[in-house]
Amino acid sequence: MPRPRKRLAGAAGQDKKGLLGKRTKTENTENTSTKLENSSPQKTPASKNCGKNSSNYWLMKSEPESRLEKGVDVKFSIEDLKAQPKQRACWDGVRNYQARNFLRAMKLEEEAFFYHSNCKQPGIMGLMKIVKEAYPDHTQFEKSNPHYDPSSKEDNPKWSMVDVQFVRMLKRFISLDELKTCHQAHKATGGPLKSMALFTHQRLSVQPLTQEEFDFILSLEETEPS
DNA sequence: GCCAACGTTGGC
DNA sequence: GCCAACGTTGGC
Numbered sequence: 658m659p660r661p662r663k664r665l666a667g668a669a670g671q672d673k674k675g676l677l678g679k680r681t682k683t684e685n686t687e688n689t690s691t692k693l694e695n696s697s698p699q700k701t702p703a704s705k706n707c708g709k710n711s712s713n714y715w716l717m718k719s720e721p722e723s724r725l726e727k728g729v730d731v732k733f734s735i736e737d738l739k740a741q742p743k744q745r746a747c748w749d750g751v752r753n754y755q756a757r758n759f760l761r762a763m764k765l766e767e768e769a770f771f772y773h774s775n776c777k778q779p780g781i782m783g784l785m786k787i788v789k790e791a792y793p794d795h796t797q798f799e800k801s802n803p804h805y806d807p808s809s810k811e812d813n814p815k816w817s818m819v820d821v822q823f824v825r826m827l828k829r830f831i832s833l834d835e836l837k838t839c840h841q842a843h844k845a846t847g848g849p850l851k852s853m854a855l856f857t858h859q860r861l862s863v864q865p866l867t868q869e870e871f872d873f874i875l876s877l878e879e880t881e882p883s
Numbered sequence: 884g885c886c887a888a889c890g891t892t893g894g895c
Numbered sequence: 896g897c898c899a900a901c902g903t904t905g906g907c
Contacts, residue, residue, distance in 0.1 A: 718893090753902075775893050833894075860892050860901060 713762065714871035715769035716855065717748065718862040722776045726803040735771045735782040735826070744823035745788055749796045750804040752816060756863040760817050761791040769821065770866070770874070780832035781874065789820035828878040835883050849873035
């Protein structure tokens with residue numbers, strides 16, 4: 658089992674506490690809502706698969722360029738995903754409650770855009786799908802891992818991950834720049850990207866897309882780069 | 884429960 | 896490398 662390290666999501670000051678174990682009630686494991694205005698990934702675990710049209714779409718960020726975090730390279734590009742056995746990998750390292758809650762809302766076979774962040778050319782590279790629903794992220798217990806979380810206990814893991822599988826590259830790269838231009842225009846016209854999380858929740862490394870957002874972005878594939 | 888200090892994200 | 900945006904921590 659490969660374990661690509663991604664760097665996803667903000668672990669603000671995750672390390673310094675640990676020993677003091679202060680733990681205010683901000684221990685918001687379940688609270689931090691998963692809601693982002695217009696999307697609705699808020700399924701109760703109970704609602705399993707009842708129905709077909711309950712599918713959600715996602716955008717997941719990863720860094721394609723080498724960068725050391727606590728001495729470990731956190732690079733993980735879409736090419737790295739393609740190079741994995743079966744082109745599958747676990748999406749570990751998410752240390753932000755909102756992002757984690759989205760991971761937990763993901764269902765088998767749902768599709769996600771693979772977004773390259775913190776790099777020369779940020780933007781959407783391709784498509785992947787969820788092949789294993791949320792389960793404990795083992796890296797939270799590994800002391801040498803950049804995303805080690807000493808406050809998380811084995812019998813009550815804080816952080817989750819999913820497994821993803823490469824589906825395909827987009828027919829062309831959709832840059833952040835292009836998405837931003839659309840977003841700006843759509844804010845005025847009420848178009849599909851008017852409230853895309855990429856811009857309204859800037860730092861979220863795992864975010865939901867509405868059907869309209871997803872379809873619109875896919876339609877860009879067929880157009881000329883702007 | 885407020886909020887300043889601090890740390891991270893991620894585009895530029 | 897800079898730094899704006901913003902999430903988290905922890906004193907009060």
